[in-house]
Amino acid sequence: MRSEPKTLLAKLCDRQNLTYRRFEERFTQTGVHLFGNSPNNPTCGETQFRRWTGGKLAGLPVPETCQILEAMWPGYTAEQLFAPPPADDPQAPAFDLEERVQMTAREAHDGADATAAASISDNTIDELRDQVVNLARCYHSMPAAKAYEVADDLRREVERQRDRTQIPVQQQTLMILNGQTAALLAVAAFDLGYFPSARTLARAAAVYGESTRFAPLQAYADGTLAYIAYHAGEPNEALAKAQRALSYSGLGDIAQRRLHAIAARAYAHLGDVGSARRAIQLSEGGGRDAHDELHDTVGGEFGFSAERLAMSNSTTALLMGDAEQAAVEAGRALALVEERAQGEQSTHVRAGAAADLAHARLLSDNVEGAAAALTPIWEVPPEQRNTGIVVRTARIGRYLAQPRYHGAQVPMQLREQIEDFTRESPPYRLGPPVPLLAIRS
Template structure:
């Protein structure tokens, strides 16, 4: 019978699937990142590791060792790690996330056509609208699991208010808000690696858009269904969804830009380079100064900033095998990002563009340049490592695993760093195994 961990450190290693070999590598890499390449950096032999995790250490190790451990598991102190594990890990999900995502998807979809009775205050609707806008605009700063919980709570509140009114204009507004919340839930589920539930939630958003004749929501939902499709190995379905979304009226320039970028990616997955290049060109053209009430007025996660467009097009260029264009687009994304206020900079876009830049340099056999480009990746906290980042780093890992790099020190080190990076990401720790096949294949 397996015994319970004697220390919180042992429990954390067990939770994150860290054998001594993986722990040692992660400990050394973190020490180098914090303290530089110094022969006096702390190390941890296997016997010492057994003492640490077995609760056989009297007192605490040196301050630098404690600093490294606290950097590996932010939110815990060294005193906590060397003490007994709590009954419940405060950083572990307090629920079965997969089951909750699936349940939410079913409930949201089943409630999409619900009717209501009575009426509510317009101030209540204004408050709910403000909460949707706040979530959409703050999504880029939040871990996907946290954003999912906030969005699900908001969905339930909107549903509760819908049950209290039968005033047509209130019903219309609440249905649109519910659709926007379902769309954000779809994004969060995708970022966590729950592709089937993300698809159901995106379809739910589309139902609300269709029912309310709110074309921007329909278009956003179909765009989301498109990128879920090509990440699931269904590029023809992705192209069909993107083309359908572009056929709706009432879309602003940002919506058009996003959909053409998604369309370009679908063409690239299909190997249609000429069509992909045309779609990239259209996505980068100046707009007509047309706006809509979702992509522009709400914005945030519903928007599609210039740096996000550049990052998306760099990924498409990589799929086409155009390393030069990919490097230009990824560099442009990073340059645009630093021009924004710090609280407006997206960790996801920075990491995604950095990964694309590294991959472009690898295609040119510039391993040293790729290592430099990857620097921002290692700074992404584990809870912020969303599906898009994991997909890109996995692609780099596959490139570095090619025979020509076997035995070379730097490619081996980078491949091991990527392995450690992805293993702690939510899509690997929390997500179901099936979508990971699409990520790692």
């Protein structure tokens, strides 16, 4: 049979079903409420709790402890709490209910205060989202080094805001924004020629996509890992990444278009011409009129415009040795670029397509036509000569180094221009030499 409580404190704890653990939590919370979150606040160990409730305490605890206990049970003094319970306490049930309501109200209010202190304004998140969208849409007009700096500053700010909130929906949104900035950083690092760092950043973006169950971000990151892989001479890895990305659900037509184009390039690197052609056909298909929140809603660098698709497929055609198709696709890319407003024209696409068109003409032994096609290349400012452009022009330089062109004036002139062009590019000035395995001669 259970013995009678030795102290009023023990009786009150029994009535409220306060185990030591629950008592200690309430004691600590009340101390914080009274004295702030200080390391000097009174504490209560289990042995001490047993002494308090067992009537084994000689005298009273320190004044701060008494204040906490009196705040936990308003209406009782510390002397009463540590004394034996009164024999007859008709008011106790009513008082206990009132005290319980008061305590619940205080706990709820304190919890609301803590929640409010651990959140950020939705306006802050909206501003960060707008900045990510703006960077993605302006990326085509920015030097890669500048884009990297902006994206890294944005990443740091998103991280800072993540540390300030414990609201799940805000954490989720900020993680997605973090993943998008990591993806843009990966692209910028690739454009600068830092392949290992680009791969690490793309993997970080993929992790954010996986953690938030945001499939479009996962797919974009895996697609980026795929083209990094085939530029690094790993076509099998590239194909595996592209195929995995294509397996995700919830992707829009633009995402599918980009991934099929990347897969086509990987197949071409592997020499599987049939599969490469099928992938090109899939990339150019009509789609299902499906959209997603990254490739469509954000767009910009996360999108994959018709001219970019044409440029990518022209490069794939070159890898397959199909000069005619390469010339058609490159010409289409250039025409589509010209149809856009001046501020929306991509220097990367124009230069890349021009290089592909020049190479296609070289494959048909049209050196003069190749020289004419390269005209837009020389207009690219040094700070915007990213990896894709450098790889394509270097491929042409390698092609023109064949013995049959030795001594010829135009090929020699073009080789010199290409050397000067690549020497001033960020991948050669800022980082290690760009691997030129992506475009084989």
